[in-house]
Amino acid sequence: MFLIETRIIRADDEEGLSKAAQALKNGKLVAFPTETVYGLGANAYDPEAVKRIFEAKGRPGDNPLIVHISDKGQLKDIVLEVPENARKLMDKFWPGPLTLVLKKSDAVPDVVTAGLDTVAVRMPDNIVALRLIELSGVPVAAPSANLSGRPSPTSAMHVAKDLTGRIEYIIDGGSCSVGVESTVLDVTGDIPVILRPGGVTYEMIGEVCGKVDVYKVGAKAAEKPRSPGMKYRHYSPEADVILVEGENARVVDEINKQVSLAHEKNLKVGVLASEENAGLYKADVVLPAGSAKRPEEIASRLFDCLRKFDDLKVDIIYSETFGEKGIGRAVMNRLKKASAGKIIKV
Ligand code: AMP
Numbered sequence: 543m544f545l546i547e548t549r550i551i552r553a554d555d556e557e558g559l560s561k562a563a564q565a566l567k568n569g570k571l572v573a574f575p576t577e578t579v580y581g582l583g584a585n586a587y588d589p590e591a592v593k594r595i596f597e598a599k600g601r602p603g604d605n606p607l608i609v610h611i612s613d614k615g616q617l618k619d620i621v622l623e624v625p626e627n628a629r630k631l632m633d634k635f636w637p638g639p640l641t642l643v644l645k646k647s648d649a650v651p652d653v654v655t656a657g658l659d660t661v662a663v664r665m666p667d668n669i670v671a672l673r674l675i676e677l678s679g680v681p682v683a684a685p686s687a688n689l690s691g692r693p694s695p696t697s698a699m700h701v702a703k704d705l706t707g708r709i710e711y712i713i714d715g716g717s718c719s720v721g722v723e724s725t726v727l728d729v730t731g732d733i734p735v736i737l738r739p740g741g742v743t744y745e746m747i748g749e750v751c752g753k754v755d756v757y758k759v760g761a762k763a764a765e766k767p768r769s770p771g772m773k774y775r776h777y778s779p780e781a782d783v784i785l786v787e788g789e790n791a792r793v794v795d796e797i798n799k800q801v802s803l804a805h806e807k808n809l810k811v812g813v814l815a816s817e818e819n820a821g822l823y824k825a826d827v828v829l830p831a832g833s834a835k836r837p838e839e840i841a842s843r844l845f846d847c848l849r850k851f852d853d854l855k856v857d858i859i860y861s862e863t864f865g866e867k868g869i870g871r872a873v874m875n876r877l878k879k880a881s882a883g884k885i886i887k888v
Pocket residue numbers: 605606607608643655658660661662684685686723726737738768769770771772
C-alpha cells in the first residue's frame with residue numbers, strides 16, 4: 543500500500559527546498575526539521591493531503607494536528623480572534639516551542655482539527671521550517687513525523703526509519719535543538735491552560751499571563767479530553783519501559799537489582815541514566831541522557847536514546863526519573879507516557 547519514492551533533501555539545497563515546498567502546496571507530504579522535533583507537513587487547506595498524514599502515520603483520526611505558520615499575518619485566515627493573552631505570548635515566544643489553541647475559522651478543514659471548533663497554531667523557531675512554509679505559501683498542518691505511538695523523531699534518520707515509502711520528501715536539517723514537542727496551551731478562556739508541557743515552561747507562561755492552569759486528564763468525570771492526543775500511548779520504544787523513582791543511591795541499587803533479575807531470565811536490559819550515574823550500572827546497554835543538572839540536555843537526547851534501545855534490540859528498559867524543573871516537566875511527561883504508568887518507587 544505504501545510504495546512512494548521518498549526523496550531526502552539537504553536543508554541547504556535551495557532548489558530542492560523549493561521543489562518540496564511546491565509539492566507540499568500541491569498535496570504531497572513533506573517532513574521537515576523544527577526546533578522541537580521533525581514535523582510531517584501537508585497543506586492545511588487541502589483535506590485530502592491532510593488525510594494522507596493520518597494514513598502515513600497510522601494516527602487515530604480524532605487526534606488533531608498543529609498548524610504551522612511562518613508569519614503572524616497568516617493567523618487572520620485561520621483563527622476567529624486573537625485574545626490579549628495570546629498576543630502577549632506570541633510577542634514573547636514566537637517563533638518558538640509554544641502552540642496556541644485558538645477558535646478556528648471556516649477556512650481550516652475539520653480533518654485538521656478532528657472536528658473541534660479550535661485550531662492549534664505555532665510558528666517554529668527553525669529557519670528551514672520557516673523557509674519551507676513561506677515558499678509553500680500556505681499554512682502547514684504537521685504532527686510529529688513518526689509512526690503513531692513511536693518516540694518522536696529528532697533527526698532525519700529517525701523520520702526515514704519510520705516513514706520511508708509513505709511520504710514524498712524528507713528535509714534533512716540535522717538534529718533538533720529542543721528535542722521534545724511544543725507546549726500546547728489553550729488560550730480560548732480567561733486563564734490559559736497547559737494541555738501538554740513542552741519547551742515553553744509553566745514558569746515562563748506564568749510570567750507573561752500572571753495565572754496559568756495545568757490540565758489534568760479525567761479531572762472532571764465524563765469530560766471530553768481537551769487535548770485528544772494526550773490520551774494515547776505515546777513515545778514508546780518496542781521494549782517495556784519501567785521507571786524507578788526515589789533517593790538517588792536507592793534508585794541505582796534497585797535498578798541494578800532489577801537488571802540482575804532480568805539477566806536471570808536471559809533478557810537484554812537497557813538503562814537510561816543521568817550522565818552522573820551512568821557508570822554505576824551493569825546493564826547490557828546504558829545510555830546517558832545528559833546531566834541531571836541540565837534538563838535541556840536530557841530533553842534534547844531523550845527520544846534518540848529511546849530509539850537507540852530499539853536499534854540495539856533490548857527487551858526491557860529501566861529508567862531513572864529526572865527533575866521536573868523547567869523543561870524537565872516535559873521530559874517526565876514523555877517518560878511517564880512511554881512507561882504507560884509502570885513505576886517502581888524506592
Ligand atoms: P503532535 O503534533 O503529534 O505532537 O500532536 C499534536 C498535539 O496537539 C496533540 O496532543 C493534540 O491533541 C494537540 N492538539 C492539536 N490541536 C488541538 C486542539 N484544537 N485542541 C487541543 N489540543 C490540540
